[in-house]
Amino acid sequence: MPDLRAVALGVGAWIGALLVLLLPGRVALATVLVLVVACVGLMLGRTMALAWLGPLAALVAVAGVAALQQTVVATSPLARLADDGAVVTLRLATTSDVRVVAGQYGDLQIARATVSRVEGRGTAWTLDAPVVLMAGEDWPRLPLGTTLETTARLVPADDGVAALVRPMGDPRVVAEPDVWWDAATAVRRSVRAAVAGRDVDARELVPALVVGDDGGMASDLADDFRTTGLTHLLAVSGSNLTIVVGAVIILGRSLGVRGRLLHVLAALGIAGFVLTARTEPSVVRAAAMGTVALIGMGTNGRSRGTRCLGVAVLVLLLLWPRLATTAGFALSAMATAGILLLAPVWRDALMRWTPRWVAEAVSVPLAAQVACTPVVAGLSGxxxxxxxxxxxxxxxxxxxxxxxxxxxxxxxxxxxxxGVVVAAPAAWSAGWIIAVARWGADIPTAAVDWGTGPLAMVGLTALCLLSVPLAPRVLGRPGSTLACTGLLVVVMLVRPPSPGWPPDGWALAMCDVGQGDGLVLRSGPRSAVVVDVGPDPALMDACLDRLRVTSVPLVVLTHFHADHVDGMAGLLEGRDVGAIESTGLLEPAGGVRVVEEAAGRDPGIAAYGETRRFGQVTLQTVWPRPGAGGGGAGESEPNNASVVLVAEVEGIRALLTGDVEPSAQRAMSRDLAGLQVDVLKVPHHGSRHQDVDWLTSLGARLALVSVGEDNDYGHPAADLLAALAGSGARVWRTDLSGDVAVVVRDGEVGVVTRR
Incomplete structure (x- = not known):
């Protein structure tokens, strides 16, 4: 039997961190005090075993460290200066690689750093405070470990850092990275160079497998990995370390290394892995869990592994309490616990009728998946x-x-x-993994929507707990195992119908495609005009499948930004597609290439002022007007070149606006004076940059906002939603409601949603 006392230490530590991080300060303090007093009282009354003293001590210790760290950050001079938006001079050292993210007005460089000196408002402080560095795309990209000085504006931040640093000038390098950072960077660069000549997906997956370097991974492939439960391969995880250090140990044994020297070699392998993958908390967490897994593989591994797991969780949370709220920490700890506690029992059950290697191959991923399922479902739904x-x-x-x-x-x-020759089989192996991810994601029911509400999560957790005692009984008999496997295969291969979807009388649907647009106008049975295709082929394909659309006589791409065109391949999947039209401004070029490569032809230009009919759909192109300018200062020219349509379906008039910005909206307010519509597709995902007077003058009863959940742009803007609601429009959002269908029944217009 495994020793669960150390596991209880880890659970106590986890609870202590969550109490402080998730509850208000005074409530958290009161809760900890009540627990301490209650437990001490029960122990003195001899109604509680002394064994609970360890978990309670772990809870109090981690709660204390978390509270102390929060206090230190909150009272830091940086935090006070950030509250005032001060401009200061900083000396800081970068502690993570630069990550490039798309911002509303251009790419941003994001990196974590530690500030050692700050000077501002006539005072200088020496300190040691974590910050997030957010620089523009033109700022020099400095390697990890660089110490620099810069002038910057401080902005308030959360996530356990003292401030957000926005540089205002070029940095001055004070010290170059230490030699070990240079060595680690050289290894990462060499891994990429060794597979640079391979298939584009394989050459990005190999660095992700080796050191978690997934910066160039295509978004659609990353989605396929998520759908098939292979995401852990794309980030630094315990399995990465287990494989790398395991190979080092095998090599050492083959060279005659034994005893304590083998332990030293393993420790050096762990240290080298952490340096190469970066010494961030998430990497150290993965290294700790991988070390636990290695211990679990040794003699008396189950007992020793569970003890080490509890201690590892306790130590990690004492060092970085905020790990308790991260998905990576939860997934690593739960997967390791499942492998140590559940897999051996399930393996023994399978070994009654299968070889050991088969039993282990099945039980390990099954145990890890069952243990992680509630967390994964909570994140993805x-x-x-x-x-x-x-x-x-x-x-x-x-x-x-x-x-x-x-x-x-x-x-x-x-x-x-x-190096290229040695890495060639790595690229071939990566190609097989990619094929598995692609194939698995294409299965009709690769995943089922579950929801993230309290009842859904409690029910799923209960089912996972129920599987713990039931699984050995099922796996111990070939008949029950094969029957359950066959049932699962049938469920996966047969796409279940969506009850009540598409709804009767639907005329227009706004697909939930994340942060992007995908609109469908019903032109007939199984036929529809599509306006924009979103950023993700799989999401667009799935939405059209749910609507049972097999024929698309016209596709209008309002403009060529990725969130409107990158889903083109999904629309073309198994459907008859007629004309493809877009705006005359062929920018950005990358979006144009995506459309041309997917469709095998150049898109036509939507003719201004032309009115056409496709079955039940009537369309008039009302923008861009020939000769219209590129827009005002700070506006996006491709956005303002969006094709804008007035559509009529089943007696409903809708204005489909693409991403036009205020200057284009003002021009249309003059061109289309007096226009009244029933449905307004809100421009640019509900951005705050709108001509609100015009939008609210349209008389729309329904305002549709196609927007991604938890997006980084602040879409949709609260003041815009309030203005639309004040004008009498009911606002529907894909991030809250999923697919949104406008229906006409008995002459009445309504909305049906599907989440």
Whole structure:
């Protein structure tokens, strides 16, 4: 039997961190005090075993550290200066690699850093405070470990950092990175160089497998990995370390290393892995869990592994209490616990009628998946049905891709051509993993929508707990195991109907495609005009499947930004598609290429002023007017060149606005004076930059906002929503309601949603 006392320490530590981080300060303090007093009283009354003293001590210790860290950050001079929006001079050292993210007005460089000196408002402070550095795309990209000085504006921040640093000038480098950072960067660069000549997806997956470097991974492939439960391969995880350090141990044994020297070699392997993958809290967490997994593989591994798991959780939370609220920490801890506690029992049940290697291959991913399912569903709202099978199929290729990819990078430091040769099988192995992810995601019911509400999560957690005692009984008999497997295969291969969807009388649907647009106008049975296709082919394809659309006589792409055109391949999947039209401004060029490559032809230009009919749909193009300018200062020219349509379907008049910005809206208010519509597709996902007077003058009864959940742009703007509601419009948003369908029944207009 595993020793669960150490696991209880980890659970106590986790609860202590969550109490402080999630509850208001005074409530958290009162809760901790009540727990301490109650437990001490019960112990003195001899109604509680002394064994509870350890978890209680862990809870109090971690809660104290978390409270102390929050207090230190909140009272830092940086935090006070940030509250005032002060401009200061900083000395700081970067503690993470630069990550480039798309901002509303251009790309942003994001990195974590530690400030050692700040000077502002006539005072200088020496300190040690964490910050987030957010610079423009033109700011020099400095390597991890660089110490620099810069003038910056401070902005208030959360997430455990003292401030958000917005540089206002070029930095002055004070000290270059230490030699070990240079060495780690050289290894990462060499791994990429060793597979640079391979398929575009494979050359991005190999660095992700080796050191979690997934910066160039295509978004659609990352989505396929999420759907198939393979996301853990794209980030630094315990499995990465287990494979790399395991290979180091095997190599050491083959060279005659034994005893304590082997432990030293393993420790050096762990240290090297952490440096190469970066010494961020998430990497150290992955290293700790990987070390626990390695211990679990040794003699008496189950007992020793569970003890180490509890201690690892306690130590990690004492160092970084905020890990308790991160998904990566929860997934790592739960997966490790599942492998240590559940997999051996389920393996023994399977071994009654299968070879040991089969039993272990099935029980390990199954246990990890069951343990992680509530967390994954809480994050994604889905339960993957293909995860176990996908992990089984991908598993044989993971170790070769990881070990040979790293070996190719290391050898490439000495002789690049040999490194390329060694890394070639790593790229082939990565290709197999990619094929598994693509194949699994294309299964009709690869995942089922579950929801993230309290009842849904409690029910799912209860089902997972129920599987713990039931699984050995099912797995111990070939008949029950094969029957359950067959039932699962049938469920995956047959796409279930969506009850009540599409709704009767639907005329227009706004697809939930995330942060983008995808509108469908019903032109006939199984036929529709599509306006924009969103950023994700899979999401657009799935929405059209749900609407049972098999024929698309016209596709209008309002402009070529990725959130409007990157889903083109999904629309073309298995459908008859007629004309494809867009705006005359062929920018950005990347979006134009996406459309041309997916469709195999150039899109036509939507003719201004032309009125056409497609079945039940009548369309008039009302923008861009020939000769119209590019827009005002700070506005996007491609946005203002969006094709704007007035559509009529089943007696409903709708204005479809693309992403036009205020100057274009003002021009249309003059061109279309007196225009009244029933439905308004709100421009630019509800951005705050609008001609509100015009939008509210249209008399729309329904305002549709296509917007991604938890997007980084602040869409939709609260003041715009209030103005629309004040004008009498009912606002519907895809981030809250999912697919939104406008229906006409008995002459009345209504809305039906599908979440």
């Amino acid at each position: 889905q339960v993957s049905l293909v995860a176990v099978g996908a992990n089984l199929l991908a598993a044989p290729a993971v170790a070769p891709a990881t070990v040979l990819g790293l070996s190719g990078g290391l050898i490439g430091l000495l002789w690049a051509p040999i």
